[in-house]
Amino acid sequence: MINNSIYYIAENPYIEDIQKIIENLFLRMDFDYKNEDENSEDEKPKDKNINNKKYAKDYLVNKLRKSEDEANEILKDKNQYKYYIKEAKKSESLYFSEKFASALKFSCEEASNESPFTLNDIKKYIDFRESAPQIDKNLIMLFIFAYHFSQSENIKKIIDKLELQKNSKFIPVIDYYKDKTHLEIKLSKEAKESILVKVKNPKLIKNIKKNIRLFNGLTKSQKHGFIFLICCILAKKVPILQGDTGSGKSFLVSITAKLLGQDTNLYQMNSNIGMSILTGQEIIKDKFDKKEKEKMRNAYFGDPNDENDEGISKLKITKN
Secondary structure: OHHHOOOOOOOOOOHHHHHHHHHHHHHOOOOOOOOHHHOOHHHOOOOOOHHHHHHHHHHHHHHOOOOHHHHHHHHOOHHHHHHHHHHHHHHHHHHHHHHHHHHHHHHHHOOOOOOOOOHHHHHHHHHHHHHOOOOOHHHHHHHHHHOOOOOHHHHHHHHHHHOOOOOOOOOOEEEEEOOOOEEEEEOOOOOOOOEEEEOOOHHHOOOHHHHHHHHHOOOHHHHHHHHHHHHHHHHOOOOOOOOOOOOOHHHHHHHHHHHOOOOOOOOOOOOOOOOHHHHOOOOOOOOOOHHHHHHHHHHHHOOOOOOOOOOHHHOOOOOO
């Protein structure tokens, strides 16, 4: 079999190839109905292209300096709409390509002790953009590029290098929508658009004002983490939070779950935890270490250091 095999070494794509890949992927972006199956009929907008049209409109207003009235008039023409949404996607793909190239170079040259960026990071960015088009692209780049690293020094360097927090306004506010069926999130009080996230169990949302105060009490970093978790929920991605012991990872997950009417199961993991805590299956061991033997002995005969603990051997069983 080996004699009939032909080997081919797959190389990483060149930056020119990556730019073409990014453009092709961006041209296929669709900002509408990412979570269509989760919305009831009365929650769906009548215009199925409402987010796509807004995306094209933002390009006309912010990039080409058209007035809102001019932009609305241009987009009434179907051919014009198709042309400008394509141009908008090309423009963003070029902007992202420049950031990605700089981030890739940084990860290979200055942060070689950490994992480099790959094409998967491009897909993550697109998934976040499609799922939450209301969120500023620079904030999503912060999630993709900065939080890719584990070392705080590298995070600070990449933020400065890519200017990810330049002119960024981030003062998010929350409220509840339609009898607590959805959590409404705005990235600032002045924001015209909001993100709606389905509440798992509205009955668990007992005090709206208390929940809002709970959110307002979070730090800016924790609110970044909250929006990151929301993006992951909308994009159906599995989030991984990293940080030192006591940095608030479990707290942030608990707060997010509480705001969404969701129950949580938190497992404190360490080197002594086995798979049985996750699978619910006990593993019978034929050998026990000194601490385990001591625990079993104390459970049966009682803890010698506790005079009130007699152990299960002296429990009296009464029959009714």
